[in-house]
Amino acid sequence: MKAVVWQGINRVQVETVPDPEILQPTDAIVRVTATAICGSDLHLVDGYVPSMVHGDILGHEFMGEVVEVGSEVRKVKVGDRVIVPFPIACGKCWYCQHGLTSLCDNSNPNPKLAEALWGYAGSGIYGYSHITGGYAGGQAQFARTVFADQNLYQVPEGLTDEQVLFLTDILPTGYMGAENCNIQPGDVVAVFGCGPVGLFGIMSAFLLGAGRVIAIDRFPERLEMARQLGAETLNYETDSVFERLKEMTGGRGPDSVMDAVGLESHAGGPGGVADAVKQTTRVLESDRPHALRAAIMACRKGGTVSVPGVYGGLADKIPVGAFMNKGLTMKTGQTHVHRYLDLLMGHIQRGDIDPTQIITHRLSLDEAPHAYQIFKHKHEGCIKCVLDPWADPKDHAPVKPG
Amino acid sequence: MTQSQASQAQGGAPQVSPQNSSPVERLIFGGLGLGMILLSLRQKNESGLILGTGGALLLSGAAMGRSVGAAITQVRRTPDDTIAVQRAVTIGKSADELYTFWRNFENLPRFMDHLESVKVQDGDGQRSHWVAKAHRGTSVEWDAEITEDEPGRRIAWRSLEGATVPNEGFVEFRPAPGDWGTEIHVSLTYRPPGGTLGAAVARLLGEDPAVQIGEDLRRLKRLLEVGEVPTTEGQPSARKGIMKAEAKMYDNRRTS
Numbered sequence: 001m002k003a004v005v006w007q008g009i010n011r012v013q014v015e016t017v018p019d020p021e022i023l024q025p026t027d028a029i030v031r032v033t034a035t036a037i038c039g040s041d042l043h044l045v046d047g048y049v050p051s052m053v054h055g056d057i058l059g060h061e062f063m064g065e066v067v068e069v070g071s072e073v074r075k076v077k078v079g080d081r082v083i084v085p086f087p088i089a090c091g092k093c094w095y096c097q098h099g100l101t102s103l104c105d106n107s108n109p110n111p112k113l114a115e116a117l118w119g120y121a122g123s124g125i126y127g128y129s130h131i132t133g134g135y136a137g138g139q140a141q142f143a144r145t146v147f148a149d150q151n152l153y154q155v156p157e158g159l160t161d162e163q164v165l166f167l168t169d170i171l172p173t174g175y176m177g178a179e180n181c182n183i184q185p186g187d188v189v190a191v192f193g194c195g196p197v198g199l200f201g202i203m204s205a206f207l208l209g210a211g212r213v214i215a216i217d218r219f220p221e222r223l224e225m226a227r228q229l230g231a232e233t234l235n236y237e238t239d240s241v242f243e244r245l246k247e248m249t250g251g252r253g254p255d256s257v258m259d260a261v262g263l264e265s266h267a268g269g270p271g272g273v274a275d276a277v278k279q280t281t282r283v284l285e286s287d288r289p290h291a292l293r294a295a296i297m298a299c300r301k302g303g304t305v306s307v308p309g310v311y312g313g314l315a316d317k318i319p320v321g322a323f324m325n326k327g328l329t330m331k332t333g334q335t336h337v338h339r340y341l342d343l344l345m346g347h348i349q350r351g352d353i354d355p356t357q358i359i360t361h362r363l364s365l366d367e368a369p370h371a372y373q374i375f376k377h378k379h380e381g382c383i384k385c386v387l388d389p390w391a392d393p394k395d396h397a398p399v400k401p402g
Numbered sequence: 403m404t405q406s407q408a409s410q411a412q413g414g415a416p417q418v419s420p421q422n423s424s425p426v427e428r429l430i431f432g433g434l435g436l437g438m439i440l441l442s443l444r445q446k447n448e449s450g451l452i453l454g455t456g457g458a459l460l461l462s463g464a465a466m467g468r469s470v471g472a473a474i475t476q477v478r479r480t481p482d483d484t485i486a487v488q489r490a491v492t493i494g495k496s497a498d499e500l501y502t503f504w505r506n507f508e509n510l511p512r513f514m515d516h517l518e519s520v521k522v523q524d525g526d527g528q529r530s531h532w533v534a535k536a537h538r539g540t541s542v543e544w545d546a547e548i549t550e551d552e553p554g555r556r557i558a559w560r561s562l563e564g565a566t567v568p569n570e571g572f573v574e575f576r577p578a579p580g581d582w583g584t585e586i587h588v589s590l591t592y593r594p595p596g597g598t599l600g601a602a603v604a605r606l607l608g609e610d611p612a613v614q615i616g617e618d619l620r621r622l623k624r625l626l627e628v629g630e631v632p633t634t635e636g637q638p639s640a641r642k643g644i645m646k647a648e649a650k651m652y653d654n655r656r657t658s
């Protein structure tokens with residue numbers, strides 16, 4: 001089969017690899033019909049999340065049709081059309097039973113690395129480095145999925161792939177990011193980063209009762225999309241974000257602030273340059289936390305900072321004095337995708353959320369290296385790219401945004 | 403019975419000697435670490451990454467005053483040269499279920515990777531014969547007896563005279579708070595042939611008892627909670643030949 005493969009820092013290739021097989025009786029093989037590139041894939045490709053190995057198959061946002069099941073799979077059947085949540089749940093451990101599936105105790109086959117880096121290991125994640133288990137990813141024509149009964153979620157009739165694909169990651173991630181903001185009716189929520197997760201965070205903040213959402217980014221097409229969703233916008237390259245946020249909220253600051261950027265945020269000035277230099281060593285600092293710093297500074301006293309953005313290791317100069325003295329609350333985490341699926345599927349079916357509106361590009365799997373390029377550098381107005389593993393590249397002209 | 407074995411039998415934690423590095427060692431390795439980091443800054447490819455990571459490890463080790471050798475081998479020894487290992491895991495099952503599973507010693511090789519077999523001998527079931535995997539396909543065998551047996555709470559055992567690697571241990575099943583299930587606490591004391599040095603060498607060769615027991619307990623948790631231990635062995639990748647070794651560096655369960 002064809003698969004998108006990590007071949008070193010900034011080297012993504014499409015290669016022919018063996019088809020996946022059932023390795024354990026609770027596995028299922030999915031014929032992938034749609035897969036997407038996520039912002040956190042960029043951290044892997046850029047080499048900031050350690051423990052990628054040459055030849056690893058990428059991809060943790062994917063869906064498709066079940067073509068084979070292991071002998072102990074009961075609920076999932078061949079022919080089912082399913083989405084595959086990116087964190088792998090065993091369904092049996094304390095965390096899974098309490099809806100904290102991205103913290104599953106049992107699904108990472110190789111938890112020692114994560115324990116060395118983070119103290120304790122989270123769940124296994126598809127196509128997301130060996131820290132999260134080294135599972136082969138879903139940017140491929142077929143994928144092996146594990147603990148199928150606990151993880152594969154059947155897609156209701158009448159919904160297209162593109163309507164439900166983002167339930168595997170970015171939609172619940174944006175939603176949990178908003179939920180972690182502890183929004184009270186009428187609250188002002190600031191969202192740093194208007195990438196896919198930030199955009200879903202904006203939609204979710206309004207769903208959860210926010211009165212105003214202020215969105216911060218630097219790319220005009222992303223800011224435009226945020227405006228279409230009802231957000232007021234700030235461009236951090238031309239606006240003084242802290243001053244403007246303060247002014248827009250009557251001097252109080254936003255009630256909650258979401259960092260939907262993560263470890264590769266951008267900033268100018270000496271601080272930004274110092275972070276960038278330190279991060280190139282991967283050792284002095286693995287994460288560039290400008291957005292997190294800004295979020296902590298901007299948040300009103302007693303407010304909540306929510307961090308759906310991905311961080312990998314160590315970040316410098318977090319304003320912990322501001323965090324403590326202002327009495328802030330911070331909530332974080334890889335998304336517990338499973339707990340949001342019924343709820344968000346309902347929102348999609350009722351039309352409260354239209355996930356397809358963030359898609360700017362539809363490409364074939366063969367075009368993955370190009371897709372990674374335009375997504376990373378925001379060329380061609382790329383906000384979100386969906387790959388079709390079975391399409392002929394000649395049939396796929398890039399779709400212009402808007 | 404030695405002093406530490408005695409304290410072990412009473413359930414106390416064995417003493418561990420400190421293993422700090424000398425000032426000279428810190429200076430040498432700190433300098434080496436710094437040099438590697440500086441070198442790494444000039445490399446743009448992965449070798450820079452490896453250099454930098456190695457350098458940082460050396461530098462931080464030196465800064466914290468930890469001996470590099472000891473940090474790599476992580477041998478914890480008691481003053482009388484026995485090795486002591488303690489590990490705990492919480493499993494979502496009742497103490498009685500866990501006790502029953504463990505008390506049937508023949509179950510132990512199902513999750514203890516280095517055990518080949520345990521045979522409970524005829525009679526009162528207090529004695530058992532253990533076969534463990536050793537270096538290069540050889541095995542070590544010994545007889546053991548149960549010294550304490552409190553159903554649902556605690557089992558202790560000890561190797562009998564003539565064991566190549568004299569050892570003893572206990573396992574306790576303690577109710578965990580809330581709906582967490584049961585905490586399993588394992589303590590093992592043994593005297594390796596060749597003393598601490600032998601243990602350090604064995605550890606470098608990948609037979610580290612502390613890590614092994616930790617992994618064993620994790621395997622037990624997975625076996626009892628989900629019925630299987632997840633694996634990626636045999637899944638597809640675009641790795642060929644020598645690159646497979648790179649994946650092995652990361653995965654204890656092999657990725658092909």
Ligand SMILES: [Zn+2]
Nearest residue numbers: 038039040169
């Ligand atoms: Zn993602």
Ligand SMILES: [Zn+2]
Nearest residue numbers: 090093096104
């Ligand atoms: Zn679990």
